[in-house]
Amino acid sequence: MDRSARPAALALVRTYLATAVAAAALLVAGTAPAQAYTTYTPRGGPVTFVGTSISFTDIDAAQTFTCPTFNMSGSVINSGTSRSYGADAVTLGTLTSGGCSNPLSGPSTLNPSGTWTFAITGDATGGAWPARLKNVRLRMQAATCVFWITGVVNGQFNQSSGGFTPNTGPSGLKVAGGPDAPTGSMCLTLDIVADDNIGVGGYWQVSGLTITNP
Template sequence: MKNLISRVLTGLAATALTITTIVATATPARAVVDTYTPHGGPAISFTGADIDFTIIEAGQRFTCAQVDMFGTIRDAGVSRPFGATATAWDQLVYDDCTNPIFGETTFDPIGVWVFAITGPEVGSVSPATLTDVRLFLQAADCSFNIAGDVSGNFDDVTGVFTPTGSTLTIADDPAGFVCSLLGFAQGQSISVSGSWLISGLTITNP
């Protein structure tokens, strides 16, 4: 009986040791998949061609032949949590922005926009987001502010960021008779299509 009890206790101790080992080795693995590291820079560019902003409810599209941003990588080579800033864009250059009804349109940037990786890289592609996007749109007798985020995928082999979603909205009451005539209103959703090329940025996990 004593030998039986001894063998049972020994088996339980071995099982406990195995469980402890599994837990101990699993914890660092979770930490790895929750972080990323941007490399490159420090100066970096974000160049886009044929970028479309569409006011969904009003059915109006504004197309820009050029939407470029310039900024820096923050703390290149330093690991950070998903969602933490990788790059900050403090300069925007746009050209030839038009609408079929309004014609020439201006998109004046406001503040600093940031870019962050939001999930683990699969192959060379990471989910990412362009946040704190703020613009003042003015076309003919119509003007309003735009604010929100643009989500998408970043491929650090090609350097291309492709939008897949947007929380951009008209952030205030549009000013001007033409705005109301075409049905623009505060809170309306704005989709983004096209792509940007980010030069010199690569991502690793962690």
């Protein structure tokens, strides 16, 4: 190439590269997801959670406890006030259960205790918000076996249907250890030990709660 033509050729190459970079940037900007929210606002109250086919399964021991009745009620915390994802939206101080049973041990007693809370944990997808029951604490007695279940229940809150459905598989609950570790001969028969993962089945129908962003 003639030395005198080199500057023009280099300028043409630079112009081409700049145009290509700009086009790529526009393409990325056009396909990037919308900015996610970081906060949400709960409204309503009083709030009720009415359980349908609620069950607790010790996944490691393959033992399931079904509870025909498992309901909760409470109130929205600072209705109409925005808060970060994961911060509590609802406090659930009234917890009732009954009729629980296990195929091996028979009728069982499940006593929820303390004050549970409910929170939205992220942006909605297809009308369903990732959500979580927190501060969960349950005392289970199956014949001579007594054990505690503690932790959280991760799931999805569908605003249209009003249902909170726990995620499939480990829910975030475990069999407690330490002073609340399983005791009683039936625990050996059921093979329930501390730190077992608990899955939660069924769903709760939620009323008195609406969620918006931000």
